[in-house]
Amino acid sequence: MDTPPTSLTTGSMADLEVRFVAFSLRNDHLHVLLAPAATALPDHWEIPGAPFQPDLSIEDTAAERLEELTGLRESYLEQLYTYGEPGRYPGGQRVSVAYFALIPAGMTESQPFNQDAARAHWFPADHLPDLAGDHAEILAYAMRRLRYKLEYSAVGFQLLPETFTLSELQKTYEMILGEDLDKRNFRRRILEADIIEETDLFRAGEGRPARLFRYRADAVAEVKTRRLFP
Amino acid sequence: MDTPPTSLTTGSMADLEVRFVAFSLRNDHLHVLLAPAATALPDHWEIPGAPFQPDLSIEDTAAERLEELTGLRESYLEQLYTYGEPGRYPGGQRVSVAYFALIPAGMTESQPFNQDAARAHWFPADHLPDLAGDHAEILAYAMRRLRYKLEYSAVGFQLLPETFTLSELQKTYEMILGEDLDKRNFRRRILEADIIEETDLFRAGEGRPARLFRYRADAVAEVKTRRLFP
DNA sequence: CCAAAAGTGTTTGCTCTACACCCATGG
DNA sequence: CCATGGGTGTAGAGCAAACACTTTTGG
Numbered sequence: 001m002d003t004p005p006t007s008l009t010t011g012s013m014a015d016l017e018v019r020f021v022a023f024s025l026r027n028d029h030l031h032v033l034l035a036p037a038a039t040a041l042p043d044h045w046e047i048p049g050a051p052f053q054p055d056l057s058i059e060d061t062a063a064e065r066l067e068e069l070t071g072l073r074e075s076y077l078e079q080l081y082t083y084g085e086p087g088r089y090p091g092g093q094r095v096s097v098a099y100f101a102l103i104p105a106g107m108t109e110s111q112p113f114n115q116d117a118a119r120a121h122w123f124p125a126d127h128l129p130d131l132a133g134d135h136a137e138i139l140a141y142a143m144r145r146l147r148y149k150l151e152y153s154a155v156g157f158q159l160l161p162e163t164f165t166l167s168e169l170q171k172t173y174e175m176i177l178g179e180d181l182d183k184r185n186f187r188r189r190i191l192e193a194d195i196i197e198e199t200d201l202f203r204a205g206e207g208r209p210a211r212l213f214r215y216r217a218d219a220v221a222e223v224k225t226r227r228l229f230p
Numbered sequence: 231m232d233t234p235p236t237s238l239t240t241g242s243m244a245d246l247e248v249r250f251v252a253f254s255l256r257n258d259h260l261h262v263l264l265a266p267a268a269t270a271l272p273d274h275w276e277i278p279g280a281p282f283q284p285d286l287s288i289e290d291t292a293a294e295r296l297e298e299l300t301g302l303r304e305s306y307l308e309q310l311y312t313y314g315e316p317g318r319y320p321g322g323q324r325v326s327v328a329y330f331a332l333i334p335a336g337m338t339e340s341q342p343f344n345q346d347a348a349r350a351h352w353f354p355a356d357h358l359p360d361l362a363g364d365h366a367e368i369l370a371y372a373m374r375r376l377r378y379k380l381e382y383s384a385v386g387f388q389l390l391p392e393t394f395t396l397s398e399l400q401k402t403y404e405m406i407l408g409e410d411l412d413k414r415n416f417r418r419r420i421l422e423a424d425i426i427e428e429t430d431l432f433r434a435g436e437g438r439p440a441r442l443f444r445y446r447a448d449a450v451a452e453v454k455t456r457r458l459f460p
Numbered sequence: 461c462c463a464a465a466a467g468t469g470t471t472t473g474c475t476c477t478a479c480a481c482c483c484a485t486g487g
Numbered sequence: 488c489c490a491t492g493g494g495t496g497t498a499g500a501g502c503a504a505a506c507a508c509t510t511t512t513g514g
Contacts, residue, residue, distance in 0.1 A: 015284070016246055016325060054245070054323045058314035082312045082327050084288035093284045095246060097312050167466075184468070185504070207465030208511035397493075414495070415477070437492030438484040 019049030021142035024103035076158040089133030102158035165210035249279030251372035254333035306388035319363030332388035395440035
């Protein structure tokens with residue numbers, strides 16, 4: 001990788017930025033949102049983000065940029081790690097506060113809002129392009145953390161639309177964890193965890209119609225102690 | 231080695247800083263290292279730290295400062311969270327990358343290296359003074375994370391000297407978790423986890439001498455998956 | 461009535477927990 | 488020889504894993 005000479009650009013906050021690894025499900029595969037690399041690397045991509053804005057919180061800066069790129073407000077955002085190794089990215093010292101974001105399925109097809117949004121693309125998480133700097137490392141960490149969170153907490157719903165069937169939820173978990181789960185055990189645990197509730201709607205399709213469930217607005221955060229899947 | 235007192239409010243990256251919540255055991259109580267608040271608040275204290283240094287990694291910046299304050303190199307350092315809410319700290323927007331540090335017992339009595347070190351004090355974790363800005367929140371989070379880590383991983387050794395008895399280790403865990411543990415279960419699990427090994431030394435005292443154990447240099451990181459204490 | 465997916469309990473094995481006594485040393 | 492802390496095994500309970508058939512709909 002050819003790195004241009006690292007000049008220490010010292011604009012006061014310019015070296016501090018926010019990045020977010022945005023995950024979403026598209027046609028039954030986990031995808032990640034990437035932007036063309038800002039450096040002159042051909043065919044390289046990077047994790048999207050924005051420079052830190054002093055009058056906003058870090059998370060709000062990320063949320064704002066995420067909305068610009070996806071058109072969606074109120075996505076799930078969680079801070080991952082702050083990267084600041086010298087030389088981690090071509091073109092000068094840079095500190096990145098990395099987040100991961102979960103975008104509900106079916107919401108990623110809308111018209112691009114602006115040029116940046118038009119240039120960004122969703123890539124399948126298991127077929128990623130070359131990434132600039134240490135972004136492959138960041139992405140791998142985000143992936144690990146997503147798996148981990150899924151086992152210990154109730155974050156999986158954030159990748160699904162507002163209502164969903166238990167089979168869809170299970171497929172989501174299986175897709176991300178990379179292993180098959182037992183249908184009966186899965187349903188029992190998810191229901192005992194008290195984090196979703198029935199609606200009285202059903203989704204028709206082939207076979208018997210499936211009951212739709214909804215994420216419970218309360219009890220959100222505090223299920224995080226008990227392990228859901230081993 | 232005598233560095234001039236580094237004020238946290240100068241220079242181009244002055245708004246980006248590193249802070250660390252340093253824990254250590256002193257006479258059977260968990261203590262936290264605090265510095266007098268840099269703002270003009272009387273009788274307020276703050277979590278120590280340093281401005282970010284562009285030519286060092288964030289962790290190295292913290293490690294360097296930690297050495298200035300304690301005289302110790304190679305302490306356990308782990309990144310906690312990055313705080314950047316506007317208004318979180320009096321006197322202008324500020325982004326802090328927070329770490330927690332574990333300092334081996336018996337190493338905190340040395341002569342202060344410089345003025346800053348002389349002004350810093352160890353406070354018992356259950357009797358903390360007033361803290362500036364959002365530092366109480368950061369400290370509470372560090373405490374939670376330490377407990378959590380202790381349950382799921384093998385980090386407790388970092389608070390003890392190089393060799394230690396199983397009873398000392400157990401007392402450490404009990405002190406931090408705030409509950410008593412069963413002696414036999416504790417020993418079985420710690421030994422099965424394969425993270426410490428016998429030495430052939432013993433510590434004499436009252437009663438039967440206790441075998442000294444040592445942290446295993448290998449296998450360090452990867453025990454973090456399996457829960458040690460429920 | 462057939463295909464397709466939804467839904468539903470029980471048994472078995474394993475891991476966690478509770479628990480009490482003998483051992484080695486120093487004074 | 489006594490006080491003090493060090494060291495050791497086992498039985499029962501609770502939780503997680505494996506497993507197969509019935510139900511409801513659309514074509």
